[in-house]
Amino acid sequence: MITGPGKLNTAAAVTYHHARIGTQPADCWLNIGVAGHKTIPVGEARLINKITDKQSNATWYPQIIFKHNVSCAALITLDKPSATYQSSLFDMEASAFYQMAIRLGTAEMIHCLKVISDNASQTMSSVNASDVKQMITAQLETINDLVENLRTFSHELALINAEPEHYQTIIEQWHFTQSERRQLFRLLRQWTTRFSDQEVLSTIDRHKTAQAIIRTLEDQMKNTDFVIHD
Amino acid sequence: MISTIYIEEEIAEHPRSRAILERFPDAEIIACERYGEIFNRKSQNFRLQKKKPALILAKKHKGLVLSTPKQYGIGAEHNYYFSHMLNCLYDCRYCFLQGMFQSAHYVLFVNYEDFIDEMQSVLNQHNNDPVHFFSGYDCDSLALEPVTHFTTTFLPFFEKNPQSLLELRTKSTQTRSLLKREPIKNCVIAFSFTPDKIATALEHKAPPVEKRLQAIIDLQNAGWTIGLRFDPLIYTRDYIEEYSTLFNTLFSKLNPDLVHSVSLGGFRLPKDYYRKLEKLYPDEKLFSSPLIEENNSIGYPADIRNDMLTFCKNIILQHVPLEKFYPCHETI
Numbered sequence: 001m002i003t004g005p006g007k008l009n010t011a012a013a014v015t016y017h018h019a020r021i022g023t024q025p026a027d028c029w030l031n032i033g034v035a036g037h038k039t040i041p042v043g044e045a046r047l048i049n050k051i052t053d054k055q056s057n058a059t060w061y062p063q064i065i066f067k068h069n070v071s072c073a074a075l076i077t078l079d080k081p082s083a084t085y086q087s088s089l090f091d092m093e094a095s096a097f098y099q100m101a102i103r104l105g106t107a108e109m110i111h112c113l114k115v116i117s118d119n120a121s122q123t124m125s126s127v128n129a130s131d132v133k134q135m136i137t138a139q140l141e142t143i144n145d146l147v148e149n150l151r152t153f154s155h156e157l158a159l160i161n162a163e164p165e166h167y168q169t170i171i172e173q174w175h176f177t178q179s180e181r182r183q184l185f186r187l188l189r190q191w192t193t194r195f196s197d198q199e200v201l202s203t204i205d206r207h208k209t210a211q212a213i214i215r216t217l218e219d220q221m222k223n224t225d226f227v228i229h230d
Numbered sequence: 231m232i233s234t235i236y237i238e239e240e241i242a243e244h245p246r247s248r249a250i251l252e253r254f255p256d257a258e259i260i261a262c263e264r265y266g267e268i269f270n271r272k273s274q275n276f277r278l279q280k281k282k283p284a285l286i287l288a289k290k291h292k293g294l295v296l297s298t299p300k301q302y303g304i305g306a307e308h309n310y311y312f313s314h315m316l317n318c319l320y321d322c323r324y325c326f327l328q329g330m331f332q333s334a335h336y337v338l339f340v341n342y343e344d345f346i347d348e349m350q351s352v353l354n355q356h357n358n359d360p361v362h363f364f365s366g367y368d369c370d371s372l373a374l375e376p377v378t379h380f381t382t383t384f385l386p387f388f389e390k391n392p393q394s395l396l397e398l399r400t401k402s403t404q405t406r407s408l409l410k411r412e413p414i415k416n417c418v419i420a421f422s423f424t425p426d427k428i429a430t431a432l433e434h435k436a437p438p439v440e441k442r443l444q445a446i447i448d449l450q451n452a453g454w455t456i457g458l459r460f461d462p463l464i465y466t467r468d469y470i471e472e473y474s475t476l477f478n479t480l481f482s483k484l485n486p487d488l489v490h491s492v493s494l495g496g497f498r499l500p501k502d503y504y505r506k507l508e509k510l511y512p513d514e515k516l517f518s519s520p521l522i523e524e525n526n527s528i529g530y531p532a533d534i535r536n537d538m539l540t541f542c543k544n545i546i547l548q549h550v551p552l553e554k555f556y557p558c559h560e561t562i
Contacts, residue, residue: 049234049260061260061268064234065282072258107274153278160277160512186508190518221518228466228515229427 007077007096014100026157028150029101029110032143033093034117034132035075038085042122045139046089047146048112050074053095060098063108066149070142075114085120106157109150115139164188166200176210184210187217194221232377234258234284236268236335241289246340250287250377257285264288269316269333277510279334280321285377290314290339294348298364304397304418304457304491304556306362310352314339314380315369320401321434323516324462327368329503336374342383349387349394358393366399366420373402381407389414397457401436403445413453418490420457421446423480425472428464432516439476447483455490460546461558462497463538465519465530473542481549492546495558496538498529 003013049072051060074088077095094112101110115135118124167188176184191200204213235257241247262268265288298309316337317327353361365371388396395416426439446456501523508517522531546555
């Protein structure tokens with residue numbers, strides 16, 4: 001999604017994206033854009049490890065838990081364009097992106113990759129939209145690597161957060177209260193861990209009530225020897 | 231091993247910080263104001279972060295030395311704990327730290343001297359009464375010793391204060407700094423154990439039981455006093471066989487005279503921590519153990535718990551006298 005410049009556009013885009021596709025905590029969020037810096041050559045990319053919002057002085061630290069080939073840097077998000085180049089990267093979007101995305105996602109899955117568009121010797125007055133497109137395109141390999149890394153974690157996180165097998169089928173077929181659903185959820189997870197070769201549905205299919213199902217699962221768990229090691 | 235180091239600006243020039251940074255010349259260094267900006271943030275996933283924890287160098291401002299819960303102790307009336315670090319190199323599935331902390335990063339408080347000053351105040355407060363200080367509640371006391379040089383700084387204080395006692399709780403074999411110096415009588419190196427098969431299943435990245443045992447033997451041979459900690463006891467169908475093997479192995483190779491104390495307690499966690507762990511590791515067998523909720527804690531039902539505690543106590547008391555035995559009073 002192309003957000004357009006500035007914090008407001010970015011925050012709105014993150015919220016819209018979430019509402020539109022119903023993002024999950026396991027999803028990755030990646031903000032790709034341009035930034036200025038005093039000395040880093042134009043066209044180079046940086047993965048952001050610290051974001052400071054200049055206006056509020058709030059700070060966030062993206063959690064980079066994967067191996068990567070791109071250098072990292074701190075970044076300051078400004079409200080207005082600036083030609084005062086500093087030793088930090090600066091942009092106009094990252095703080096808003098991160099602040100919104102962290103409410104919807106998981107810290108390790110939210111990242112910003114910035115390509116240097118201007119510096120003290122090649123100022124932003126010489127940069128146009130076509131240049132930006134070219135700079136970003138030149139970093140496609142880096143972007144793909146980043147996405148691949150995040151995809152692995154996203155998959156792992158999705159598995160961790162997944163409902164246990166047959167959970168939906170069971171709550172659709174029998175009436176469970178909210179509290180019983182929580183019990184069932186936990187019992188099905190334990191069942192999968194302990195009796196991976198046993199079909200749970202055939203164990204409970206003659207039961208008439210949620211309570212009877214919960215009792216059966218609990219009894220089976222209680223009456224079977226528990227071995228923690230292989 | 232450590233590729234990212236966060237450092238609080240206030241202690242960036244602290245000699246201990248400088249030395250640690252020099253040890254990791256390739257690490258990404260990120261300045262921060264307070265470690266909580268990173269460590270306490272919500273929406274972090276402990277399990278994912280554990281794959282590549284960063285080191286956070288920080289200053290501890292408050293609560294440097296705290297009273298232990300009443301049921302903990304190894305013989306003194308006055309018991310305190312302190313944590314020069316938060317989090318652990320190892321990844322034991324039963325560990326409460328995963329439930330307590332938002333982050334898996336290692337926090338190292340470099341202002342050791344402030345901890346020592348605080349301990350001195352505690353000692354002064356108790357005149358010449360014996361006071362025990364426990365390290366290793368929120369971290370492993372020795373696992374990062376080559377980086378932290380924790381014992382090198384703290385042991386001289388205890389050497390000068392014989393009315394105090396330091397317990398270093400650990401599973402680590404990083405004992406070189408201890409073996410290099412003269413032992414002191416008022417320091418107990420307390421090793422945690424579960425039987426080999428259980429350790430393999432649950433104590434990820436921790437040294438195997440055999441290596442821990444060798445570390446104890448080396449320490450005993452050098453004259454150090456050691457402790458044995460069987461807490462948590464973990465239930466499995468054949469726990470009698472597993473724990474018998476463990477106790478026989480340990481007590482057949484250790485010098486009982488240099489065993490300061492033995493303690494044990496069943497697996498239990500505060501309910502909130504347990505629920506968080508369950509969500510982080512839904513595929514973990516430990517969380518499908520026969521456990522019950524009681525008094526806001528999750529633990530084994532009384533019959534299992536009492537059977538295990540009694541069985542283990544009976545064997546332990548065949549090897550060490552009652553006055554060295556400290557069962558942790560269960561909260562459930």
